[in-house]
Each structure stands twice: as C-alpha cells, then as structure tokens.
Amino acid sequence: MSQPPSSPATYLDANATEPLRPQARAAMLAAMDVTGNPSSVHAAGRAARRIMEDARDVIAARFGCATADIVFTSGGTESDALAIHALGHGRRLLIGATEHDAVRMARPDAEVIPVDGHGRVDLAALARALQGGPALVCLMLANNETGTIQPVAEAAALCHRAGALLHVDAVQAAGRIPTDLRGLGADSLAVSSHKLGGPAGAGAWLLAPATGGPALIMGGGQERGRRGGTPPVAAIAGFAAAADVPARDLSGLRLAVEQVVTGAGGVVVGGADRLPNTVCAVLPGVAAQTQLITLDMAGVSVSAGAACSSGKVARSHVLQAMGLGAWAGQGVRISLPWNATEADLARFAAAYTAMAGRLARAPAAA
Numbered sequence: 001m002s003q004p005p006s007s008p009a010t011y012l013d014a015n016a017t018e019p020l021r022p023q024a025r026a027a028m029l030a031a032m033d034v035t036g037n038p039s040s041v042h043a044a045g046r047a048a049r050r051i052m053e054d055a056r057d058v059i060a061a062r063f064g065c066a067t068a069d070i071v072f073t074s075g076g077t078e079s080d081a082l083a084i085h086a087l088g089h090g091r092r093l094l095i096g097a098t099e100h101d102a103v104r105m106a107r108p109d110a111e112v113i114p115v116d117g118h119g120r121v122d123l124a125a126l127a128r129a130l131q132g133g134p135a136l137v138c139l140m141l142a143n144n145e146t147g148t149i150q151p152v153a154e155a156a157a158l159c160h161r162a163g164a165l166l167h168v169d170a171v172q173a174a175g176r177i178p179t180d181l182r183g184l185g186a187d188s189l190a191v192s193s194h195k196l197g198g199p200a201g202a203g204a205w206l207l208a209p210a211t212g213g214p215a216l217i218m219g220g221g222q223e224r225g226r227r228g229g230t231p232p233v234a235a236i237a238g239f240a241a242a243a244d245v246p247a248r249d250l251s252g253l254r255l256a257v258e259q260v261v262t263g264a265g266g267v268v269v270g271g272a273d274r275l276p277n278t279v280c281a282v283l284p285g286v287a288a289q290t291q292l293i294t295l296d297m298a299g300v301s302v303s304a305g306a307a308c309s310s311g312k313v314a315r316s317h318v319l320q321a322m323g324l325g326a327w328a329g330q331g332v333r334i335s336l337p338w339n340a341t342e343a344d345l346a347r348f349a350a351a352y353t354a355m356a357g358r359l360a361r362a363p364a365a366a
C-alpha cells in the first residue's frame with residue numbers, strides 16, 4: 001500500500017478544516033467499537049443511541065439550544081440547505097453579500113444585502129429589504145475568508161420586528177467565539193464538526209423552540225422527521241468531543257501574523273472585529289494564486305478565500321463585495337489552527353517576508 005503524502009510542516013488553513021483534536025479521535029475510536037443502529041430497539045441499538053444522545057447533550061449545552069431541537073447532519077452545507085428549505089418555505093430569501101456558497105447557491109432567487117468595507121452587513125439596507133414581505137434572512141456569524149463578525153443580534157431584532165426569520169451560518173464561529181442560539185436570538189444555526197476539530201461528515205442544524213418547516217430529506221423519519229438517514233454515530237461522537245473542548249485564545253498569535261504581513265508591505269483587511277484565528281492579507285499587485293504557490297513551496301499552507309472545488313483560485317466574492325476592487329484577486333487567508341505554535345509563526349514570517357521582498361510592487365489603489 002502506498003504511503004499517504006506527509007502533512008506540510010506549517011498548516012495555517014484551519015478555516016478549510018481544523019486538525020483533528022485528540023479528544024475527537026478517542027471518542028470516535030470508542031464509538032466505532034459499538035455495533036448498532038440507533039433506531040434499533042435492541043440492546044445494540046440502545047448502545048448506539050446512548051452515544052448519540054450523550055453527544056446531543058454536549059451540543060445543546062455548547063450552543064444554547066434544547067436537545068430536542070438539534071438535527072444532526074453531514075456538515076455545514078447540509079445544515080444551511082435544510083434551514084433554507086424548511087424556514088424559507090413560502091418566504092423571500094435575503095442573504096448577506098459575503099455569505100458562503102453553501103447559502104449563496106441554495107436558492108437562485110436570493111436577494112443580496114450589501115456589506116461595508118469591513119464586510120459587515122448594512123443593517124439599514126436589511127431593514128429596508130425586510131419591508132418587502134415575509135422573509136428568511138441568512139447571515140453568517142463569522143466570515144470564512146476575513147473572519148469578520150456580523151452584527152447578528154442586531155439583525156435578529158430587526159428580523160423579528162418585521163416578522164422575518166433569521167438563520168445563522170455559524171460554521172466558522174463555532175468553537176472559536178461564543179456561539180449561542182438563544183443569546184443571538186436566531187431562529188436556527190448551522191455548525192460543522194470539521195471546522196472545530198472533529199471529523200468531516202458531521203454537523204448540526206440547531207433550532208429555536210417550535211421552529212420548523214418541511215423536511216428536505218424524509219427517509220426513515222430520523223431526527224424527529226427532520227432529517228432522514230442512519231446517522232454516523234462515530235462521527236457524531238467525535239463532533240461532540242471536539243465541541244466540548246474550550247477554545248484556545250489565538251489572538252496573540254494572530255496579532256503577530258498581522259505584524260508580519262504589514263511589516264512586509266501587505267494589508268490586513270476585514271476590520272477589527274474578527275475571529276481570533278483569521279487574517280486576510282492582501283499583497284498589492286501579487287495574484288493570490290502566486291502567493292499560495294510561493295508559500296506552499298516554502299512549506300506553509302494557507303488559502304485564497306475563494307479556492308474552488310477544482311482547486312483553482314477565483315476572485316473573491318467576499319473581497320469584491322467589500323469594494324476592494326483589484327485586491328479581490330490578491331488576498332490570501334491565514335487561519336490559525338487550534339494547535340498552532342510559535343514555530344509555525346516563525347516559518348510563516350520567514351516565508352511571507354521573503355515572498356513579499358521578491359514579488360510585491362508598490363501598492364496600487366484598491
């Protein structure tokens with residue numbers, strides 16, 4: 001059997017996927033020894049169900065909802081799709097301009113609410129759009145490319161005053177900043193296991209009490225009829241174990257990354273209110289793809305915000321929506337994983353500074 005390629009020395013692409021936390025690995029290994037379908041009534045089924053219900057308790061406590069209002073899914077994309085299908089039924093769909101494709105692509109008739117230069121949604125524009133009839137609003141808690149945190153609680157108040165519902169894509173926020181359905185006043189929330197150090201293939205759609213709508217996947221009536229299909233018990237166990245680990249404060253390391261970027265002639269975009277692990281760095285005049293490849297060759301993995309599934313780098317719709325013009329094709333995302341070290345920082349600093357020294361031209365106007 002051929003060996004898998006070894007991991008790069010410095011992994012700074014946590015917003016794509018976090019390294020697996022050891023607690024998640026241990027929980028999955030234990031759960032994989034349990035044979036049983038959680039829908040089965042016999043002892044084996046009950047053992048599998050116990051694992052799921054323990055996980056449900058953890059997720060409920062961590063994200064501020066009732067256990068009965070958790071729907072386990074395959075991840076963030078599915079959670080967003082279920083929410084838009086159920087809560088958006090018979091409603092207009094209003095989405096922030098910097099939403100992830102999981103939301104942007106869910107319905108072709110979505111109306112887009114603009115953002116400011118930091119990527120924060122324009123609440124006055126949202127209030128105006130809400131006057132047009134019953135709506136579902138989708139807003140992310142934190143942006144995947146810039147880390148910008150949205151004024152979700154304010155948006156929730158506006159929505160409810162207008163009789164609208166609010167679905168929050170908390171995929172990048174969960175596990176990094178406080179993420180609480182009740183505290184935010186949202187009607188539903190999407191979270192994803194692999195973005196917080198659990199395995200890919202699990203996630204959750206969390207609902208406020210008495211919230212719902214038609215199911216997208218009927219199947220065998222699992223998850224109280226809201227998402228059919230046999231659940232991946234081991235992945236859910238790993239998801240909950242990862243979610244239960246307190247967030248590490250990465251803001252000191254983030255600041256150090258920002259100092260490296262600005263010291264080398266780069267520009268940090270996205271405003272002050274951002275995820276503690278995320279830096280979106282524009283190197284004026286240098287294509288994002290060139291930066292990615294240069295850093296990769298130096299053993300540092302970062303991403304351009306807009307890497308397509310094809311692996312190509314497109315202009316970032318997020319940076320475009322922020323009005324950054326040509327810079328929308330010149331930004332890379334440095335996202336610190338939970339296990340980032342000072343040695344990672346040193347390697348990044350050397351690679352970025354050398355790259356900027358070789359490639360950067362005088363900053364052009366954005």
Ligand code: PLP
Pocket residue numbers: 015016074075076077078080100102140142143144169171172192193194203
């Ligand atoms: N929402 C946001 C903000 C994301 O960043 C992502 C993934 O990058 C998703 C949704 C999709 O999540 P998943 O990969 O679990 O389907």
